[in-house]
Every structure is written in C-alpha cells, then in structure tokens.
Amino acid sequence: MSILHWRSTRIVLIVTAGLLCATLGFFAWQSFYPVQAADGWNVSVLHRDVAKAASLLPQADGSLLVSRELDDGKGSILKITANGQRQVLIDSLSKPDGMTAALGGWVFSQEGGSAPVSLSRNGTVTDLFHGESVQGLWNDGDHLYAIEDRKGNGRLMRYDWASGEVEVLRSGLTETEGLARCDGGRLLYTEKGTGVVRALSEDGNDPVVVGGLSHPTFLMCDQRGLWISEDNTHRARLLRVDPDGTQHTVLTFLKAPQSIVADGHGGYLLAEGGRDRVLQLTPPDQPIDAQR
Incomplete structure (x- = not known):
C-alpha cells in the first residue's frame, strides 16, 4: 500500500x-438531556421504574393507578399507594393504554390488537365490548367513548351504559389516540400522524381545532385550557392551549410522554413512558411544598 x-x-x-x-x-x-419547564413551572420525578407508563388515574385514597403499556400479555395496571407501596391489580394485558373512572370503578382499554374494553370494580373485571387497538377513553356518565389507533380503519365508538349497545360514530380513522371533552361540550380527539386535534361535529365534518403538532396523543381539559402531550421519542413537548388558541410550551425534552391528569392538589401528573416514570408538575401559582 x-x-x-x-x-x-x-x-x-x-x-x-x-x-x-x-x-x-x-x-x-x-x-x-433533562426535561425543561417553562418559566415559573416546576417539574420533578414522583415515581421511577414504572415500565412504559401510559395512563394515570388518581384515587380518592391518595393512591395512583398506572397502566404499563407492555405488549404480548406483559402489560398490567399498577397501583402505587400514597406511601409508595406498589401492587399489580390486573396483569397479562397487551398494551393497556386508556383509563377512565366509571361506576365507582374504572375502565381500561388495550391497544395490543383485538381486545375488550373492560370495567374493573370491587375487584371484578367485566368486559363491556370489543375493539381493535383501542387507546383513548372518555366517560360522561351516560356514555363511554372509545377510539381506536389504527391505520385507515379506526373507529370512534360510543357505549351506552344503560342499554349496553355500541354505536360507531366515526370510521375510517387513522392514528386517532386521545379523547377529551372540553368547555362547551366539544369532544376532541387527536390524529397523531397528521398532527392535529379535531372536534366531533354533528355534521360529520370534524374541524381541526389545533394544528401544527408533532404526534399528539393524550388530551386533557381544565380551567387552564387544553393540554396536549406529544408522543415523540426525542424532544417531545407538553403543550397548553388557551381558549383563544394561543399555544404555550410547558415542558420540553420529554421522551414519549403520555397521559396528563390533575393531581388533586392544584398541580399535574404526567406519565413519561419513554423514561419509565411519572412526573409531577407544579404551576407558577402553586407552592411546591403544598403538594407534598
């Protein structure tokens, strides 16, 4: 050479x-790179080593239910007590995802293929209806709404608690994941691939209410506006949208964030599935020590 x-x-x-x-x-x-919070907000780790944390459901006794979104029968619903003790309530699930309170218990879905949407109450699990890759859930007392995360053949369904009947409100959906009802009664849902949030409309032409997002997934509405988590593996955001449409970035550098819920003390909990943990978010007008 x-x-x-x-x-x-x-x-x-x-x-x-x-x-x-x-x-x-x-x-x-x-x-x-550590998660960054907007000015005035504080973020901390509440629970670690929660594999693929997805949905969160705080309980009246101070405990927290977390769905662990593992596939192939390895998923489960975990209960974390106020003092940090952990107990698996339901196991052998395939990507348990959405959870919502209902009838003194809670409903959960499974995104891992064909599986029932089920009600857990008083230690008994009852299958309500079947879906395919069901993710988002919303309960308004009279009806339970469920949406499927599929490619071109997803459905938005409404289950009637009184009759047990299921009505398909939308079909042919693609990568629809989150559900939430906001002020004014609008039911919103996310389209992950197109990066938009739509509002269910009576005429069937669901308008885009928020656009320009990057893989939006879970939704929540409260007095501060519409909360949206972006299910990106890197540099994901947690956004808040004012009623006038103004967007605020509350957290950045998240890894696959999922469900956001109110913690019952003026702050919020966020499942960060990409880092197997649950974060606690304290707003500017809430003293940090008040949540402990």
Whole structure:
C-alpha cells in the first residue's frame, strides 16, 4: 500500500469515526438531556421504574393507578399507594393504554390488537365490548367513548351504559389516540400522524381545532385550557392551549410522554413512558411544598 493511499484511508477512517461519535453523542444528548419547564413551572420525578407508563388515574385514597403499556400479555395496571407501596391489580394485558373512572370503578382499554374494553370494580373485571387497538377513553356518565389507533380503519365508538349497545360514530380513522371533552361540550380527539386535534361535529365534518403538532396523543381539559402531550421519542413537548388558541410550551425534552391528569392538589401528573416514570408538575401559582 502506498503512503498516499494509506493516508487517504486513515483520513476516511478518522472522519467516519468522528461522524459516528457525533451521531451517537447527539442521540445520547437527546435521550438524557433533562426535561425543561417553562418559566415559573416546576417539574420533578414522583415515581421511577414504572415500565412504559401510559395512563394515570388518581384515587380518592391518595393512591395512583398506572397502566404499563407492555405488549404480548406483559402489560398490567399498577397501583402505587400514597406511601409508595406498589401492587399489580390486573396483569397479562397487551398494551393497556386508556383509563377512565366509571361506576365507582374504572375502565381500561388495550391497544395490543383485538381486545375488550373492560370495567374493573370491587375487584371484578367485566368486559363491556370489543375493539381493535383501542387507546383513548372518555366517560360522561351516560356514555363511554372509545377510539381506536389504527391505520385507515379506526373507529370512534360510543357505549351506552344503560342499554349496553355500541354505536360507531366515526370510521375510517387513522392514528386517532386521545379523547377529551372540553368547555362547551366539544369532544376532541387527536390524529397523531397528521398532527392535529379535531372536534366531533354533528355534521360529520370534524374541524381541526389545533394544528401544527408533532404526534399528539393524550388530551386533557381544565380551567387552564387544553393540554396536549406529544408522543415523540426525542424532544417531545407538553403543550397548553388557551381558549383563544394561543399555544404555550410547558415542558420540553420529554421522551414519549403520555397521559396528563390533575393531581388533586392544584398541580399535574404526567406519565413519561419513554423514561419509565411519572412526573409531577407544579404551576407558577402553586407552592411546591403544598403538594407534598
């Protein structure tokens, strides 16, 4: 091998190694860079080692239910008590995702293929109806709404608690995940792939109410507005949208955030599935110590 050829090969190897290190460093930076909160907000880790944390459901006794979105029968519903004790309430699930309170118990869905939407109450699990990759749930007392996360054949369904009948309100949906009802009675749902939130409309032409998002997933509405988590693996955001449409970025550098819920003390809990943990979010007008 000539000296010139050896030098050229050496340069190529050095450049390649440098690019590889830079790429690995960039992804490592995105994965481990700490979550950043907007001015005045405080974020802390409430629970660690909660594999694939997805939906959250605070209980009256101070405990927290968390769905662990593992596939192939490895998923479960976990109860974490106020003092940190953990108990698996339901196991052998496939990607348990949505949860909502209902009839003195709670309903949960499974996104891992064909599976029932089920009610857990007083230690007994009752299957209500079947769906395919059901994710979002919303209960208004008279009806239970469920939406499927599928490619082109997803459905938005409404289950009647009194009759047990299921009505398909929308079909042919793609990557629809989150559900929430907001002020004015509008039922909103997310389209993850197109990056929009739509409002269910009586005429069937569901308008876009928020656009320009990156993989929106879970929704929640409260007095501060509409909350949206973006299910990105890197640099995901938690957004808040005012009634006038103004968007505020509350958290950045999240990894696959999922459900956001009120914690009952003026703050919020957020499942960060990509880092297997539950975060606690304190607003500017709420003293941090008041939540402990």
